[in-house]
Amino acid sequence: MELYVVKSGDTVHQIARRYFTSAADIISANQMENPDVLSVGQALVIPSQETRRTVSRGDTLYSIARRYGVSLPHLIAANPQIADPNRIYPGQTVVIPADGQQMREIVVNGYATDAADSTLNATLPYLTFLSPFSYRSDLSGNLTPTFHVNTALSGGHRTANLLTLTNLLEAGGFSSQIAHAILTDQAVQDAFLENVEALLGQGGWYGVNVDFEYVYQFDRESYNQFLRRLTQRMHQLGYIVVTALAPKLSEGQQGLLYAAHDYAFHGQTVDYVVLMTYEWGYTYGPAMAVAPLNMVRRVLDYAAQVIPADRILMGVPNYGYDWTLPFVQGSAARSLTNIDAVKLAGQVGAGIQFDQTAQSPFFRYYDGDGRQHEVWFEDARSLRAKYGLVNEYGLAGVSFWNLNHLFRTNFIVLESIFRVEKVL
Numbered sequence: 001m002e003l004y005v006v007k008s009g010d011t012v013h014q015i016a017r018r019y020f021t022s023a024a025d026i027i028s029a030n031q032m033e034n035p036d037v038l039s040v041g042q043a044l045v046i047p048s049q050e051t052r053r054t055v056s057r058g059d060t061l062y063s064i065a066r067r068y069g070v071s072l073p074h075l076i077a078a079n080p081q082i083a084d085p086n087r088i089y090p091g092q093t094v095v096i097p098a099d100g101q102q103m104r105e106i107v108v109n110g111y112a113t114d115a116a117d118s119t120l121n122a123t124l125p126y127l128t129f130l131s132p133f134s135y136r137s138d139l140s141g142n143l144t145p146t147f148h149v150n151t152a153l154s155g156g157h158r159t160a161n162l163l164t165l166t167n168l169l170e171a172g173g174f175s176s177q178i179a180h181a182i183l184t185d186q187a188v189q190d191a192f193l194e195n196v197e198a199l200l201g202q203g204g205w206y207g208v209n210v211d212f213e214y215v216y217q218f219d220r221e222s223y224n225q226f227l228r229r230l231t232q233r234m235h236q237l238g239y240i241v242v243t244a245l246a247p248k249l250s251e252g253q254q255g256l257l258y259a260a261h262d263y264a265f266h267g268q269t270v271d272y273v274v275l276m277t278y279e280w281g282y283t284y285g286p287a288m289a290v291a292p293l294n295m296v297r298r299v300l301d302y303a304a305q306v307i308p309a310d311r312i313l314m315g316v317p318n319y320g321y322d323w324t325l326p327f328v329q330g331s332a333a334r335s336l337t338n339i340d341a342v343k344l345a346g347q348v349g350a351g352i353q354f355d356q357t358a359q360s361p362f363f364r365y366y367d368g369d370g371r372q373h374e375v376w377f378e379d380a381r382s383l384r385a386k387y388g389l390v391n392e393y394g395l396a397g398v399s400f401w402n403l404n405h406l407f408r409t410n411f412i413v414l415e416s417i418f419r420v421e422k423v424l
Contacts, residue, residue: 001416002046003380005354006038019046031339031408039345041352043361043379045412051096055088067388068096068417069104103419106390107397109209109242109274109313111164113147115404120149123403124157126411128421129242131209133402134164135199139181141191143199144170151204158424160206162242163199167212174213176256183215183222193233200239206423207240207271215260224265231269240271247277247299247315251306267307274399275303278317283333287323287374291316292358293385300393313399316386318407320377325364337405341377352379359385383413390418397421 002019012035016023027035029045053064061082065075076085078097088094109129112120124130132149146168151161167178181188196208210230215223231241243266246257253259266273277296281288296314303312320341321333336344345352348365355362362376390398397418400410414420 001051001412002048003052003384004044004046005381006040006042006044008040010038011036012038015044015046019048021046021048029408029412031406033343034346037346039342039350039352039363041354041361041363042342042345043352043354043381045380045409047412051416053094053096055090055092055094057090059088059090061085061088061094064094064096067391069391070096103417104391105419105421106395107272107313108414108420109162109272109397109399110403111399111401112149112403115402117150117153119403119406120153121157122406122408123411124154124159126414126420127157127159128397128423129160129162129206129209130154130403131162131164131242131399134166134168134211136166136168136170137178137182137192139178139188141182141188141193141195143192143195155204155424158422160423161204162207162209162240163196163205164209164211165196167214176214176216179212179215179223180219182212183219183226189226189229193230196230197233197237200237205239207242208234209242209244209274210270211244211274213244213246214256217254217256217259220260220262223260224262224269227266227269241269242272242274242313243270244274244276247275247279247295249298249302251302263303264306267311270311272311272313272396273307274313275299275315276401277315278401281321281333281376283321283335284330285333286327287321287325287333287362287376289355289358289360289362289376289382290320290378291382291386292355292360293382293389294357294359296386296389300389300395304393309394310396312393312395313397314386314390314395316383316398316400316410317378318400318402318405318410320375322373322375325372325374336375336377338377338379338407338409339405341375342379344375354381378407378410380409380413383410384417387414387417 012023065072078095107128111131111133113133135143169175245261278291281290323333350363350365352363360382361379
């Protein structure tokens with residue numbers, strides 16, 4: 001895979017000739033609805049058998065080799081144009097040889113809330129686990145599905161399904177009271193576990209994925225004890241347990257979203273934890289990257305101290321937001337897909353910029369009413385940077401929120417760096 005950033009005057013056909021590939025392949029890889037419209041600053045993936053990296057400040061051949069899972073001798077051998085391997089400079093191009101890559105095998109989870117079968121079919125080859133979102137509980141421990149998935153689809157791609165359990169309300173939003181009932185009322189917890197086992201017994205499931213959010217701080221220990229009981233029960237039945245955790249920066253972090261999530265206990269008890277490393281930029285907040293790399297790194301710095309790295313799945317967003325400026329408290333950003341973000345930039349004639357600290361793309365534009373907007377989303381560059389953290393920290397893998405819309409670029413980048421573990 002190659003990565004190319006569009007410059008003024010570029011066309012798809014010119015870029016294809018430059019990389020000795022076809023325009024059709026570039027159009028398909030980047031899901032381009034109108035290939036005649038390119039935005040300056042737009043990142044394109046170019047399907048190829050080797051990867052090229054432009055050296056950034058602070059890069060060394062050793063750090064590049066580690067990022068891409070290539071042995072240093074292989075990397076040096078593939079770059080005879082570099083006279084001194086100990087000295088590389090920003091702007092230089094380093095070739096990452098496909099045949100020299102020691103492709104790490106990683107675990108990949110993906111949540112889906114309303115994905116069409118056609119989208120899932122295109123996505124499942126790149127997943128270890130699919131977590132349909134979700135079965136929500138009520139105050140009595142009854143479970144109701146919010147998204148029905150054809151579990152037979154996954155089997156054809158050797159993708160394992162995880163029964164996702166939440167404390168969501170029927171009207172939406174997480175309920176602290178529902179979590180409290182399940183965690184502290186013995187009768188409710190018994191009913192909840194019996195209902196979980198009944199669903200698992202219907203077949204098609206590999207384990208459970210527990211996403212309890214906004215748990216009362218005083219229920220922290222009850223949550224831990226519930227997880228111990230659940231995990232012991234699931235393991236006896238041959239199922240795995242995964243939990244989703246808020247993106248904490250420290251053990252003592254306060255707030256309803258964070259305090260009851262005991263990183264160390266989850267890490268020593270369940271099989272995998274999903275770190276929800278996204279939503280810094282969110283619907284009701286000011287414009288910023290959804291998953292800025294500097295903030296994701298801070299979460300991993302803490303998590304890796306208390307959770308075994310080979311149990312951590314780093315959250316990766318598959319969406320962006322369009323904010324109206326200036327930000328007004330109570331206003332809402334519009335969610336949009338990564339494909340639609342690039343399409344919008346082309347429609348309004350906006351150049352796409354790339355924030356080096358957040359390692360995320362963004363652009364600004366004015367709408368028909370003269371209001372300024374700011375859009376942040378994910379592209380091949382931001383995804384490559386995030387996947388670099390997986391290698392850097394030795395993580396088990398990644399988890400996508402969410403898979404409702406196919407973003408082919410994501411899987412091209414993923415596959416250029418990793419192999420996906422299959423457990424079936």
